[in-house]
Amino acid sequence: MSLADLGLHMVALLVYPGLATSILFGALAEAAFAFVRGPGGLGEVVAATLVRLRLAVTAAGAAELAAALLAVLASAQLAAPFNPVSPLERNLLVAAVALIAAAWLAWARGWRASGPALALVTQACWLVALVGPALVSQTLRPQALGAMAVPAQLPLKVGSAVLYLVCLPGVLQLLPDLTPGAGPEREAQAAGGRLLLWLPMCGLFASLFLPPASADVLGTVRFVAVCGAAAAAAIGLGAGLAGRAVPAGHYLRVAVPLAGLVLGAAAVTSVVS
Amino acid sequence: MITARAPVAQPVPSRTGIGLGVAGAVAVAAAVLAPWTGLGGQVGLTPPGRVMLAAMAVGLGLAAAVSPRRAGCWEALAAGLAALGAAAVLSALTDVLAVAAAVVLVGFAQATRPGRAALAAGLRGPAFGAALLGVGWTLARLPGAAGRTGALCLGLGLAAVAGLVPYLAVVHRDEPAGSPYLPWTAFFGPAVALSLPARFLAGLSLDEGTVLGATLVGLGLLNLAWGTIGAWRTGSDAEAWRCSFLADWGLVLVGLGLFRPDALAAAYLALLSLVLVRLPLALAARPVPEGEQARLAGPFGGLAVVLLAGAAPFSGFPVRLLLVQAATAVAWPLALPLVAGMLLWVAHAGRLARTLGPLQGRTAAGFWLVVACSLALGLLPGVLRAAAGL
Numbered sequence: 001m002s003l004a005d006l007g008l009h010m011v012a013l014l015v016y017p018g019l020a021t022s023i024l025f026g027a028l029a030e031a032a033f034a035f036v037r038g039p040g041g042l043g044e045v046v047a048a049t050l051v052r053l054r055l056a057v058t059a060a061g062a063a064e065l066a067a068a069l070l071a072v073l074a075s076a077q078l079a080a081p082f083n084p085v086s087p088l089e090r091n092l093l094v095a096a097v098a099l100i101a102a103a104w105l106a107w108a109r110g111w112r113a114s115g116p117a118l119a120l121v122t123q124a125c126w127l128v129a130l131v132g133p134a135l136v137s138q139t140l141r142p143q144a145l146g147a148m149a150v151p152a153q154l155p156l157k158v159g160s161a162v163l164y165l166v167c168l169p170g171v172l173q174l175l176p177d178l179t180p181g182a183g184p185e186r187e188a189q190a191a192g193g194r195l196l197l198w199l200p201m202c203g204l205f206a207s208l209f210l211p212p213a214s215a216d217v218l219g220t221v222r223f224v225a226v227c228g229a230a231a232a233a234a235i236g237l238g239a240g241l242a243g244r245a246v247p248a249g250h251y252l253r254v255a256v257p258l259a260g261l262v263l264g265a266a267a268v269t270s271v272v273s
Numbered sequence: 274m275i276t277a278r279a280p281v282a283q284p285v286p287s288r289t290g291i292g293l294g295v296a297g298a299v300a301v302a303a304a305v306l307a308p309w310t311g312l313g314g315q316v317g318l319t320p321p322g323r324v325m326l327a328a329m330a331v332g333l334g335l336a337a338a339v340s341p342r343r344a345g346c347w348e349a350l351a352a353g354l355a356a357l358g359a360a361a362v363l364s365a366l367t368d369v370l371a372v373a374a375a376v377v378l379v380g381f382a383q384a385t386r387p388g389r390a391a392l393a394a395g396l397r398g399p400a401f402g403a404a405l406l407g408v409g410w411t412l413a414r415l416p417g418a419a420g421r422t423g424a425l426c427l428g429l430g431l432a433a434v435a436g437l438v439p440y441l442a443v444v445h446r447d448e449p450a451g452s453p454y455l456p457w458t459a460f461f462g463p464a465v466a467l468s469l470p471a472r473f474l475a476g477l478s479l480d481e482g483t484v485l486g487a488t489l490v491g492l493g494l495l496n497l498a499w500g501t502i503g504a505w506r507t508g509s510d511a512e513a514w515r516c517s518f519l520a521d522w523g524l525v526l527v528g529l530g531l532f533r534p535d536a537l538a539a540a541y542l543a544l545l546s547l548v549l550v551r552l553p554l555a556l557a558a559r560p561v562p563e564g565e566q567a568r569l570a571g572p573f574g575g576l577a578v579v580l581l582a583g584a585a586p587f588s589g590f591p592v593r594l595l596l597v598q599a600a601t602a603v604a605w606p607l608a609l610p611l612v613a614g615m616l617l618w619v620a621h622a623g624r625l626a627r628t629l630g631p632l633q634g635r636t637a638a639g640f641w642l643v644v645a646c647s648l649a650l651g652l653l654p655g656v657l658r659a660a661a662g663l
Contacts, residue, residue, distance in 0.1 A: 001414040009411065062393050066400050070374055073407075093316065094371040097362075101378035108381070108392060117288040124296060138311035 008084035012076040017083055017203065019072050019196075026195035027053060029202075029231045033174065034191075036239045049191065052184070056192020064192065067105035070098040071196035078200065079143035079207035081219040092140040092208070096130050099171075099200055106193030107173055110186060118177050118248045122170030125259040129164040132266040133157055133208065136273065142207040149211065152273045156265045161209040163258045165233045170255070172201055174238025177248045202230040293382070294351030297358025301326070304365035315367055321541050321661035322364040322468045328545050329360050329460065335553040335646070338639030339632075355382075356456070360464040367472055369410040372465065373403040376434055383456050394443075395453050398436050405430030406469075413473070413481055424481040427473050428488030428530075435462030437492065437522050438499045444511050458518045459552040463525075463544040470529050482532070489530030490607070497523025497614040504621035510628045514555045517581070517625055520618060521547050527611065528596055536599035538663045539592045542654055546588035549646045550580070557636060558628040573640055577626035580647050582619045588650035595654075 012018055031049040035042060060068075076085050077095035100123055107119070133156060134140055137148045148157070169175055172194055179190045206213070206226035213219035213226075241251060304326070307317040318326065333353045359379045366372045380399025384392050405426045412423025433440040435458055442454040470489075474482060500520025504513045521543055528540025554577070583589020593615050600607040632640050650657065 003415060003419075006411070006415055006419075062400070063396065066377060066396070069404075070377065073370065073374065091315075091368050091371060093366060094368055094374065097366070097371050097378060098374040101374050101381065104378065104381050108385070117292055120289060120292040120296065124292075135310055135312065140312065140315050 009076070012084045013072050017075045017078050017080045017199065019068075019075075022072065022075050022196045022199040025199040025202075025227065025231075026197070029198040029235070030191050030195060032231070033235045033239065036235055037242065052188040052191045053195060055185070055188035056195070059188070060192065061109075063105045063108055067102040067193070068196050070102035070105070071200055074098040074102065074200040075196075075203065077142060078203040079146055079212050080203060080223055081213045081215045087141060087143050090142055092130060092134055092142050092145065092204075095142070095200065095204060096127060099197065099204075100127075103171060103173065103197060106197065107178070110179075110189045110193075112177060114177050114248065118175070118252070119170070119173075121252055122167050122255060125163060125255045126167035126171045128259040128262050129160045129167060130204070130208065132160045132262045135266055136269045142204070143212045145208045146206075146210055146212050150273065153269055156262065156269045157209060159258070159262045159265050161205070163255070163262050164205055164209070165230065166237070166255050166258060168201060168205075168230065168234035169238035169241065170251070172197055172234055172238070174234060174242070175248060175251065176242045176245070198231060199227065202227040202234070205230040290348060290351045290355075293355035293358075295354075297354035297356065297361075300358030301354070301361045304361035307365060316365050317367070318361070318365050319468055319471060321663060322464070324657065324661045325464060325467050325541075325544065325548070326357070326361055326364060328548050329464070330357055331646070332460075332548040332552055333357065335549065335639055335643055336556045338642060339553045339557040339636050340639075341557065341559055341630075341636055356460060360461055363461060364464045364468045369469070369472060370407055372469060372472075373406040373410075373430075376400075376403040376406070376461075376465070379461060380457075383453075398433060398440055398442055398453075398457065401440065402430050402433030402435075405433055410473075410476075413477055420478065420481045421484045424473075424477060424484040425488050428485050428492060431466060431469065431489070432492050432496075432526070434465050435522060437462075437519060437526075438496050441515075444509070444515050454515055454518075455552075455555070458515070458522070459547060459555070462522075463548055466525060466529065467541065467544055474532075486530040486532055489526045491530075493523045493526030493528075493530060494610050494614075495523070496520070496526060497611070499523075501614050501617040501621065504625070505617065510558065510624075513621060513624055514558060514628070517621060518547065518551060518555070520614070521551060523614065524592055524596055524611075527600070527607075528592075531599050531603055533599045533603065534663065535595045535602075538654070538658050539595035539599065541661055541663055542588070542595070542650060542657065543592045545657065546592065546647070546650055549650065550588050550643055553639065553643045554581070554625075554629065557630075557632065557640065558625070559630050573629060573632050573637070574626050576644060577629055577640075578622050580644065581625050582622035583615065586648060586651045588647040590651050591654040 014020065027049065030053065031046045034049050035045040038045070040048070074095040076083070077090045077092070079087070079090065103123070133145055133148070133153070136153055136156060137145055139145060170178065173179060173190065206223055210226055213223040304318050305323070333356065337349050337353070359382070362375050363372060363379065366375055376399050380396050384395025409423045409426030409430050412419050413427060414420065415423065432438070436442050436454045437458070444454060473485060477485060496519045500516045500518070500523055503516035504520065507513050507516060525540045525543045528536040528543065580587045583593055597608050597611060600611055
């Protein structure tokens with residue numbers, strides 16, 4: 001590795017697809033979530049979101065700083081077009097462990113009594129969606145997993161993708177039991193904790209379950225569109241569950257059996273192939 | 274450690290506790306079975322790591338047996354499985370950045386347990402260690418001074434993760450078993466120390482490897498001196514126990530830093546001894562009330578002094594023998610501070626043995642099991658080395 005490589009890594013961490021891109025994507029996603037969930041016009045919602053994020057940033061402590069570092073590290077592992085980090089140096093496990101740690105750290109100040117158990121189960125299901133295809137394909141490189149298109153492995157890949165989307169509202173802390181509560185300060189806390197998680201969480205979906213996007217404008221647009229679609233699915237599911245006051249147990253009744261199915265499919269596919 | 278840290282006995286663990294226990298069991302199974310999944314090259318335990326994981330399972334059982342504080346059986350099992358799973362993850366990850374992220378995650382889980390320390394205080398050590406490992410690993414792959422700085426950061430990061438000098442956490446005078454340093458210094462630290470240096474070395478040049486070795490040897494001698502003198506001179510029994518861990522770690526770091534087969538074997542045996550012998554005995558210790566004179570507890574006392582002093586035929590003896598041999602082969606002056614530290618070690622063994630107090634029933638049976646483990650480590654080092662491929 002040379003000093004130029006170090007510079008490229010810094011660009012990946014601080015600009016694209018790291019800090020700056022994550023803040024932009026996260027702010028847009030937070031505004032969309034607030035718009036879907038609550039009353040108010042678009043301009044009003046955007047202004048309120050910006051105020052909430054500013055509040056969250058000014059109140060951030062050491063744990064939030066560590067969470068931000070880990071989230072940015074996870075972003076650098078994405079199979080995004082023009083990612084300056086070499087594809088050989090990206091690792092799914094680094095992204096997964098960093099995101100889980102970041103989610104807990106960001107959430108630490110405001111959890112409810114019932115929250116940790118729900119978060120733990122959701123994260124376990126999310127890990128199944130990540131690791132299932134990796135076990136069968138025997139690789140931990142995100143772009144290699146995305147490029148895998150063996151017919152025998154497609155059912156597993158589709159099942160894992162569905163499970164990933166089902167788990168997204170949980171790992172992004174959009175469910176009512178995983179938010180610190182109502183009130184401007186609490187909402188700012190929740191939005192601040194999620195801000196940097198949106199891009200790596202949605203970007204991993206685009207990296208793992210779709211063929212790698214080409215390094216050109218069209219590829220970039222496609223990658224952003226898939227990330228946006230994953231975020232939209234998470235927002236829709238999260239807002240829907242919150243709006244209908246669906247208990248967390250009902251949510252888990254979908255996620256846990258689906259994770260079991262994916263594990264079973266991974267075992268069968270592994271034996272067959 | 275796990276049972277002793279629970280402030281109130283709870284017969285049934287919470288749902289989160291059960292979840293963590295199941296997650297721990299899955300993590301252990303995944304780490305052990307990794308070679309058969311096809312991901313063996315990217316995730317998996319090294320042979321010493323496999324032996325250490327088994328030793329940790331035994332160590333947790335011994336700790337639960339000798340600890341005078343009781344916790345619910347199921348709660349202890351869930352917490353033990355969670356801790357074992359975390360150690361398995363730390364040992365099995367091959368990417369240094371993934372290990373650093375996992376250190377933060379485990380540190381967070383540890384810091385949220387009931388105790389006196391605030392979350393930020395409990396998380397500070399592991400987070401700083403993880404940051405040093407991350408920065409070190411990034412810099413270590415660069416040429417020149419940056420690479421050497423990276424190697425230095427890696428050595429310092431290992432010490433920070435294990436909570437050693439110069440990154441000591443606060444020890445509460447009246448609750449030795451509840452101190453925040455114990456999980457990292459006596460449980461997760463050994464898991465990281467046994468697997469991570471081998472991963473570092475694969476990516477370092479000769480120059481950087483030399484800097485890493487020198488850093489580890491320097492930190493080892495510092496911890497040995499701090500530990501032996503501190504355990505002898507300090508006024509607090511809890512601090513004396515912590516210093517005795519530091520002295521053990523001193524031998525471990527010197528062994529890791531010398532990069533010789535005998536020295537690595539000494540480090541490996543010292544870490545096994547730390548998990549199987551010193552950790553359970555530290556949890557069996559209880560604070561002596563102020564103004565009261567501590568006494569050696571019957572037949573246990575004398576045996577505990579010999580065992581803690583590292584005399585033959587117990588676990589400390591082959592460690593010392595192998596380490597002095599290796600140090601003499603590398604540079605004989607290095608053996609002088611090592612031998613001085615080992616001689617000073619005897620001074621605090623009696624003091625630590627006095628804190629064990631009267632042992633009866635379950636705790637006495639646990640003590641004899643610890644003695645048996647120490648004897649096995651002392652008499653069969655060759656078998657244990659062969660099991661780890663060292």
